[in-house]
Amino acid sequence: MGAEVPMVYSHTQISQYLRCPRSYRYRYLDGWREKETRAAMAFGRCFENALGAYFREEDCSAALFNEWEAYRDTPFEFKKGETWDRFVHQGVHLLQRFAQDGRVRIHNPRKDLQVKFLQRLTGGNEFVAYLDAIGEIDGVRCLIDWKTTTSRYPDGPEGLLSLDPQLICYSWITGIPEVALVVFVRKHAPEIQYLRATISEEQRQEFGRLVETTTNQIEAGHFHSHSGIRFPQNGCVSCSHLGLCLNNEQLVEAKLIRKPGASDLDWLDELVD
Numbered sequence: 108m109g110a111e112v113p114m115v116y117s118h119t120q121i122s123q124y125l126r127c128p129r130s131y132r133y134r135y136l137d138g139w140r141e142k143e144t145r146a147a148m149a150f151g152r153c154f155e156n157a158l159g160a161y162f163r164e165e166d167c168s169a170a171l172f173n174e175w176e177a178y179r180d181t182p183f184e185f186k187k188g189e190t191w192d193r194f195v196h197q198g199v200h201l202l203q204r205f206a207q208d209g210r211v212r213i214h215n216p217r218k219d220l221q222v223k224f225l226q227r228l229t230g231g232n233e234f235v236a237y238l239d240a241i242g243e244i245d246g247v248r249c250l251i252d253w254k255t256t257t258s259r260y261p262d263g264p265e266g267l268l269s270l271d272p273q274l275i276c277y278s279w280i281t282g283i284p285e286v287a288l289v290v291f292v293r294k295h296a297p298e299i300q301y302l303r304a305t306i307s308e309e310q311r312q313e314f315g316r317l318v319e320t321t322t323n324q325i326e327a328g329h330f331h332s333h334s335g336i337r338f339p340q341n342g343c344v345s346c347s348h349l350g351l352c353l354n355n356e357q358l359v360e361a362k363l364i365r366k367p368g369a370s371d372l373d374w375l376d377e378l379v380d
């Protein structure tokens with residue numbers, strides 16, 4: 108790495124480094140990527156594309172079905188109670204509920220969905236972010252992140268969302284203080300949360316400094332392992348690189364796929380994040 112070949116950083120990379128620098132090295136320098144085995148992740152992407160269809164006034168249920176159809180025979184690890192059909196059923200319900208609510212407006216869906224922002228960093232490197240949307244919620248202009256999940260986002264104590272690192276990152280790169288998370292909760296009775304927060308100028312500046320110090324650490328080659336919390340949420344247990352740290356070939360085989368040179372495509376992560 109060096110200043111001659113500019114690096115393109117993203118929020119996914121910075122947060123992975125902050126979670127565990129060793130894991131960052133495995134992923135971004137050595138090319139060990141997680142295999143896509145989780146149905147929920149693939150579905151989330153299909154659902155977001157269906158939302159795009161909704162805002163373009165196309166048939167969003169058909170769009171969801173067509174996108175998800177591509178995964179019909181994928182050997183996903185479905186969680187208890189999950190099936191291919193159930194996903195699509197829940198998704199269609201959520202799209203209907205979203206349309207009924209009518210709380211979100213995107214003025215120009217071809218321009219204001221999946222919006223790319225690029226920020227130049229000191230030393231010639233760059234930081235890229237893809238925002239899900241810029242629009243209005245209940246008439247307030249804000250940047251919007253969609254999430255599909257099975258559990259509600261905690262909506263208290265007040266202001267909690269303003270500490271969300273991804274939203275702070277998006278606010279930093281756009282300069283837009285008003286942020287929102289639209290959470291599509293896949294459960295028996297579909298629920299959508301519309302959560303808004305304001306990010307302060309101080310938070311944006313602080314995030315900018317965090318990006319600079321983190322990228323400096325990366326470029327200095329500091330990749331020590333630290334998994335963070337010990338109990339009850341041991342970071343190693345949920346880390347896809349655990350097999351590499353334990354020299355456990357079976358685990359590596361089950362979880363990872365190696366694509367050297369994949370760091371050129373880092374920004375693709377941002378599209379699915």
Ligand code: SF4
Binds near residue numbers: 128342343
């Ligand atoms: S298994 Fe633990 S120590 Fe190893 S890369 Fe993952 S989080 Fe870091």
